[in-house]
Amino acid sequence: MSDADATTERESSDVSDLMDHLEELEEHVDSPEGREVVQDAMDTITDLQEPGTFGRVIRGFDRADAAEAGIGGALFAVPMVVEGGTYDVGAFVATHPLNLLATVAVTIGVVYGILYVAEIQDVRVKDPILGFVPRRLAGVIGISFGVTAALFTGWGQSQWASDPWLTLCVVSVAWAPTAIGAALGDILPGS
Structure with missing residues (x-):
């Protein structure tokens, strides 16, 4: 060293x-x-x-963090939109609601782990929502889901009007890797 x-x-x-x-x-x-x-x-x-990528203490969640999460999420969402297997898995979880709940729970757990447990960066909770929900966690989850839904809708891969449940399930399946990309995109730049 x-x-x-x-x-x-x-x-x-x-x-x-x-x-x-x-x-x-x-x-x-x-x-x-x-x-x-x-x-x-x-x-x-x-x-x-x-300034630097690693070794910083990260507090709060601002506009720059939201942009980083959006970019990281989009990088992981694009392959999910164009991959046909995403639709197949979404159709499966649409008929198995416990699998859908498990997918959502594991995704939130993995994002929490990346942000707060894995110690990729020293991420601190500042001003949690309702006193216990970390703003960074809520922001990364919300932004990544929004990016995923927007891409599926914008690229004609959703059926919100005719089959909203199936579309929600497909988007939720694609959201899992998108949320991981958003979490990494948010904390890796070190802001």
């Missing part, structure tokens, strides 16, 4: 440790003003990080 790599790794670890300490401090601060000061400090640390 070169000196530059060791320095980058040490700085990344230091930033991650500092963020851990600030998040712990935030839990113990009672006043809204105090929590806001801690949040501002975490935002400042995030803003001051050296």
Whole structure:
């Protein structure tokens, strides 16, 4: 390992440790003003990080993150739209609702794992929806499903008017890899 790599790794670890300490401090601060000061400090640390793809602390979910998720999702969705097997699998899960539910649950679990468990990046939850749903997870899932539905509809591969259930199942099957692409597209640039 070169000196530059060791320095980058040490700085990344230091930033991650500092963020851990600030998040712990935030839990113990009672006043809204105090929590806001801690949040501002975490935002400042995030803003001051050296540009790069790996080793950054990622917080929040903004317009740039949404665009990255959309691009990553589209890259994975296009092959699913043109592949005939997607329709066959969608037709199968249309007649096996438990398989459809399992597909959706596993997809959400895999996306959660990529974002928060696999430690590809140090992704932090900021301002969760309803106090427990991470904005990044909701954004990646929603955007990837929207991209998938839009591509299937735009390229004439959907039958929303005549058979909405079948179309929903086909889109849901194609959404599984699209969501993975969206998650990777979002966190790999490191923003």
